[in-house]
Amino acid sequence: MTPAVSLSGVSKTFTLRRGSVVALEDIDLTIERGEFVSLIGPSGCGKSTLLRVIADLLVPTTGTVEVNEKSARKARLDQDYGFTFQQAGLLDWRTVRANVELPLELHGVDRSKRRARALELLDLVGLTDFTDHRPPQLSGGMQQRVAIARALAESPALLLMDEPFGALDEMTRERMQDELVRIAAETGAAVVFVTHSIPEAVFLSHRVVVMSPRPGRIADVIPVELGKRNADTRESPAFYAVITQVREALRGHQTTSAADRAAEIDRAKGAL
């Protein structure tokens, strides 16, 4: 089977007024079809940049990016992926259904097909009762569900998600994670998921890609073998074992200054 995403030798340098910043360096990564991969790392490790390079929202400075065996640009024009952001980014003046229809409308799908597809997707994300509501009437979690439905409108083989649950409260967040596991399985889409949360990454993913900052590199790739996810997964020792593994991988790549600061804090605590 051909991979959903394949990155080789990817780097990205931003040229600013004062010098340049290397956001990504030497990224090689292959994501299989239907695979769920999380990108995790401290701020400035380039995980969002990497997601945008895959989405062809940013052009890499070097290296090649292939999505569905096509150039990233061709994949974007063909709508091979759906993208969701930390903010739902819905259009407040459109109904929930019209928001989900937006990409289909832009690509000239006719009205009745659009409508049928939107209703199907709203059923998938559990918002059948809210099709004619406006986004401001919905909670943050519901708005993200609409955004996910919208991203799935063109039945993409790949879903790119940039901290979609970052602004949600913990309980909503866990419920959304359960939903996302189900949706990913039902659609068979590969998912690249950017997050700050270690448990979230471990719960959702087949593999967790740990990144380190300045320049952004892949520090470690940790496979997660927890079988089918359910309510018990979050309580299982295996789950905590992987969390510890990811945490240690992240700690291993902390900058010296941060490590020093941590040591200092420990000393201070000792003194107290």
Next chain:
Amino acid sequence: MATAVSFRRAGAAVLPALVFGVLFAVGWQVFVRAADVSSFVLPAPSDIWRAAVDAHARILDAAWYTGLNAFVGLLIGVTAGVLLAAVATRVPVLGRTISPLVAGLAAIPIVALAPLLNNMYSPVSTLPRREVVAITAFVPVFINVRRGLSMLSPVHRELMQSFAASGTAVLRTIRIPGALPYFFTGLRLASSLAVIAAVVSEYFGGVTTGLGSRITGSVGASDYPGAWASVLGAVLLGLLFYVSVLIIERAVLGRRAAAVL
């Protein structure tokens, strides 16, 4: 059912202002009578009301004339404001050229402009007055629509890019609907300013059919209650314009309309 509720709500919103207005008029009446203020300083509301009732047909005619000037000028100014704002947003070079010029235009007092424009045309022409109105109405519409059109959040920009949407599609699906509330804010300001501009532009000669001419005429004839009656006409005309825009705004934006009057 829903309209009954919204009427009641509108009533509740207007009530405090209405009560205040009535108390203010009563206080004014009592003050003028008690302090024996002469009518050329400040006529009593009852005198103004009597003058307004006596001359209501002529005031209505004058309001029609001034209102037509305000309406035509407003239409021209709003159209120009919207079109130029669209051009300024679409072509950044033009935007950088136009915007400072508009800032300059905003600083021109109508008072300085009206006599000059009057001189350019025949004394019976209504054109200079409509031009004054158009220029006055143009500024708030241009500024607000320009801001509304250039508001594109990073999320929406990236979203539309991920959909491979064209610039025209972004304009149609996000920029224009997003700019509508800004447009109406500009239009509201412009509609009140249009009436003020139409009245003031009549203070500098030319045809003497409008409310502004009636005000200067009455003052010249020492008919102060009559002058105030025409001011009352101008106030009502301004309110008519403002409320009309408000109703259109509610109809177009629905729930998105600003909740405040």
